Amino acid sequence: MKSAEITKKIPLELLCIRLLEERDMYGYEMVQEIKKRSDGLLELNITTLYLALKRLNEHRYVSMYYSDAEAARERSRIYYHLEPAAGEYQRKLEEEYEMVMLGVKRFLEFGQS
Numbered sequence: 001m002k003s004a005e006i007t008k009k010i011p012l013e014l015l016c017i018r019l020l021e022e023r024d025m026y027g028y029e030m031v032q033e034i035k036k037r038s039d040g041l042l043e044l045n046i047t048t049l050y051l052a053l054k055r056l057n058e059h060r061y062v063s064m065y066y067s068d069a070e071a072a073r074e075r076s077r078i079y080y081h082l083e084p085a086a087g088e089y090q091r092k093l094e095e096e097y098e099m100v101m102l103g104v105k106r107f108l109e110f111g112q113s
Helices: 003-007 012-022 027-037 046-058 086-109
Strands: 062-066 078-082
Touching (some): 012 027, 012 046, 012 062, 012 078, 012 086, 027 046, 027 078, 046 062, 046 078
Antiparallel strands (some): 062 078
16 A cells, blocks of 8 residues: 555654653654654655645644754754644544544454354
């Protein structure tokens, strides 16, 4: 399955929230972490990630701020910060994900016993 097809099936907002629980990050850093932690199975397009972060920002689960460039040649980055309001939303996303996974598992196991 192509990476773009897999991306449509993952709970991307949940992955973003889980990463931002650890520390503030910028978009490309998040893409790299997702790829690393999934052993390369989840390779995201940066635009796809930014759309998820935009949705989280619109609902005030995530805020954004610019970093101060340390060197003149370095460009400023937009960092994302997890807001306290994201906690309840994260629990909801985790419950939905678990229900979907359980439903698929039961479907695949149906009639095999």
